[in-house]
Amino acid sequence: MAKTSSANLLAADLAGSAARLLDPGVDDYIALLKPRVMSLVVFTGFVGLYLAPGHLHPLLAAVAVLCIAIGAGAAGAINMWYDRDIDAVMKRTRARPLPAGRMAPGDALGFGCVLAAASVIIMGLAVNCVAATLLAGTIAFYVLVYTVWLKRRTPQNIVIGGAAGALPPMVGWAAVTGDIGAASLILFALIFFWTPPHFWALSLYRTDDYARAGVPMMPVVAGARETKKQMLLYTFVLWPIALAPALIGLTGLVYAVVALVLSALFTLTAIRVWYDGGEASARRMFALSIVYLFLLFAVMLVDRAPGLVGGLGAMLEAGG
Amino acid sequence: MLTVSAMDDRQRRVRGRNRALLAVLVGLVALFYAITIVRMGH
Numbered sequence: 001m002a003k004t005s006s007a008n009l010l011a012a013d014l015a016g017s018a019a020r021l022l023d024p025g026v027d028d029y030i031a032l033l034k035p036r037v038m039s040l041v042v043f044t045g046f047v048g049l050y051l052a053p054g055h056l057h058p059l060l061a062a063v064a065v066l067c068i069a070i071g072a073g074a075a076g077a078i079n080m081w082y083d084r085d086i087d088a089v090m091k092r093t094r095a096r097p098l099p100a101g102r103m104a105p106g107d108a109l110g111f112g113c114v115l116a117a118a119s120v121i122i123m124g125l126a127v128n129c130v131a132a133t134l135l136a137g138t139i140a141f142y143v144l145v146y147t148v149w150l151k152r153r154t155p156q157n158i159v160i161g162g163a164a165g166a167l168p169p170m171v172g173w174a175a176v177t178g179d180i181g182a183a184s185l186i187l188f189a190l191i192f193f194w195t196p197p198h199f200w201a202l203s204l205y206r207t208d209d210y211a212r213a214g215v216p217m218m219p220v221v222a223g224a225r226e227t228k229k230q231m232l233l234y235t236f237v238l239w240p241i242a243l244a245p246a247l248i249g250l251t252g253l254v255y256a257v258v259a260l261v262l263s264a265l266f267t268l269t270a271i272r273v274w275y276d277g278g279e280a281s282a283r284r285m286f287a288l289s290i291v292y293l294f295l296l297f298a299v300m301l302v303d304r305a306p307g308l309v310g311g312l313g314a315m316l317e318a319g320g
Numbered sequence: 321m322l323t324v325s326a327m328d329d330r331q332r333r334v335r336g337r338n339r340a341l342l343a344v345l346v347g348l349v350a351l352f353y354a355i356t357i358v359r360m361g362h
Binding site for chain 1: 334336340355358359
């Protein structure tokens with residue numbers, strides 16, 4: 001589909017050069033890190049770290065979470081550098097520091113590369129090499145596989161590229177154990193299969209934006225009907241994966257009940273999107289998808305916390 | 321030609337960046353110190 005348009009890149013860079021007298025502020029550098037995306041990445045990474053068997057010094061655990069955050073931000077900054085041409089034509093992204101001309105492209109690239117290197121090196125020195133390698137793989141996958149290779153070429157971009165967003169719990173897990181456990185693969189799978197319905201819900205009400213930028217998102221290429229069908233199918237795939245942490249004993253009964261309720265709600269919302277032709281249901285699905293993932297990971301955390309709901313779950317299990 | 325308010329704005333941004341960089345550097349020194357102490361204790 002649309003490859004990097006040199007004309008668009010040139011226009012974006014000229015706009016940046018013209019505004020170079022306006023030096024970027026600290027808030028522009030923070031915006032490069034995609035803080036909202038980072039917050040979910042950090043949270044899932046922390047849950048992976050918390051659920052992993054073993055012990056990690058609290059300070060090193062904090063360093064691991066910090067490295068995950070910096071690594072995610074670095075990948076976001078490099079992504080913004082590469083995508084500055086299409087960001088300039090999309091309503092959702094045109095106010096970002098690069099397309100708005102508040103920052104020179106080279107500054108963003110340099111910032112991203114320095115942060116990426118720093119996060120991996122600190123993770124390797126302070127925590128362990130497995131976690132550092134996984135973090136490096138996550139950043140490389142997001143930048144090279146998703147951003148450079150897939151995003152402008154195939155409607156499966158966010159399906160395969162979703163692996164980058166799914167890796168942080170495995171990084172957190174590896175920070176404690178020093179290896180890749182089967183349970184951490186379940187956390188990976190949960191985010192991996194959650195990503196398509198999440199992003200396709202967004203692209204359903206941003207179809208014009210993506211079409212204008214030449215990004216072959218599913219609704220642009222295959223139409224809204226096919227996208228809604230695939231979103232619904234993915235919500236069914238999520239049922240066993242959402243329940244898997246409870247089935248393998250990683251979490252307790254409370255999590256299982258919440259996972260069932262949330263999965264049912266997610267599927268029902270996808271059914272409403274299927275029958276509804278308007279934007280509102282897609283917006284609701286997008287919002288619910290964030291709540292769905294956040295709550296699943298939050299309940300995993302709470303279910304394992306001593307003295308909290310975990311105690312209630314144990315009581316219920318003993319009673320059953 | 322930059323106006324006075326544009327220069328003020330630019331100075332404010334440069335100062336903001338410098339302070340952020342200082343905070344990051346001090347934070348890194350403190351972080352590496354703490355990591356070293358923890359790793360030595362292992």
